[in-house]
Amino acid sequence: MNSNIKLGGDRVPNYLEYQKSIASEFKAYEKRVRHLIDDAHWVEEGRYKEIILMNYLKRILPKHISVGTGFIRNQDTITHQIDIIIYDNTYPLLFSEGDFIIAVPENVIGIIEVKSNIVPSDLCDIIKKSNHNASIICGNSNKMLFNGVFSYNSIEESAQYILKLKTIEYKQILEKQFTNQIISNKLSSCVNHIVLGTKYFIKLWASGVTHEKKHDEWKGAPPHYSFYNMQEGLAFSYFLSNLQEVIIRKLTGKYVEELSGALSAYFYPIPEGKEARLVERIELR
Secondary structure, eight states, rough: OTTBOOOOOOOOOOEEEEEEEEEEHHHHHHHHHHSOHHHHHHHHHHHHHHHHHHHHHHSSSTTTTEEEEEEEEEEEEEEEOEEEEEETTTSOOSSETTTTTEEEEEGEEEEEEEEEEEOOOHHHHHHHHHHHHHHHHHHOOOOOOOOEEEEEOOOOOOHHHHHHHHHHHHHHHOOOSSSSOOOOOOGGGOOOOETTTTEEEEETTTTTTTOOOOOOOTTTOSEEEEEEEOOOHHHHHHHHHHHHHHHHHHHHHOSSSOHHHHHHHHOOTTTGGGGGEEEEEOOOO
16 A cells, blocks of 8 residues: 555655655756856856756745845945845845845845855855855844855765864854843854755754754753754755745744644654754854
């Protein structure tokens, strides 16, 4: 009997296979372009990879949430060019021409740096650039920002990435403005989601809480990055699911409550939870 069909004929969605197919879709587009261009055009290929991700987001995000590329100006300061800006289109933009935009912080929900491949030696500089952009967007506010790094490929050895994450100086990010703050302002907006190829997913737990009932041993832990080996090729989909969850929480104002059972099963289909895929936790010091 098909395990996806209940008695009575009701079909149970196979969310796990669906989420796996997302990585397959991205990789198929990547290979399709690579087969048609030579090594002299890697810059164009990189831009195309931004477009692949941008177009996917356009399909899945709510109609009043748009994606573009460009800059964000906060009074007298302006970011470096950002590959993908996720913004609320009910707020006016300073400039818009096609997908190119210049936005203000009030618009912005998230930013994503897109790379064809990230080697461990480049990881710190990429995070530093994204954190700099976030500091301009958020200023001294405690604005919650989805700050992501999306790399289509990675090297095989996870230990080298973990070693680099441990070399980053986090003291400035952790510094609180008030003694009773739970999370510092900069920690609310620094890089919080990273995908390295189809296998490796990194998530910042700013409050130290993993929010998975099956893995409560780290509740009350210090802020840390969790490095996961998503063996089934689920790193892409978990990155995108986390972005959608951030948007849902911003729209509903429900930052603590658990997602509904249906949404949780759809976004995060690993039965035993992603903490079962944990490689290492990197405490921010």
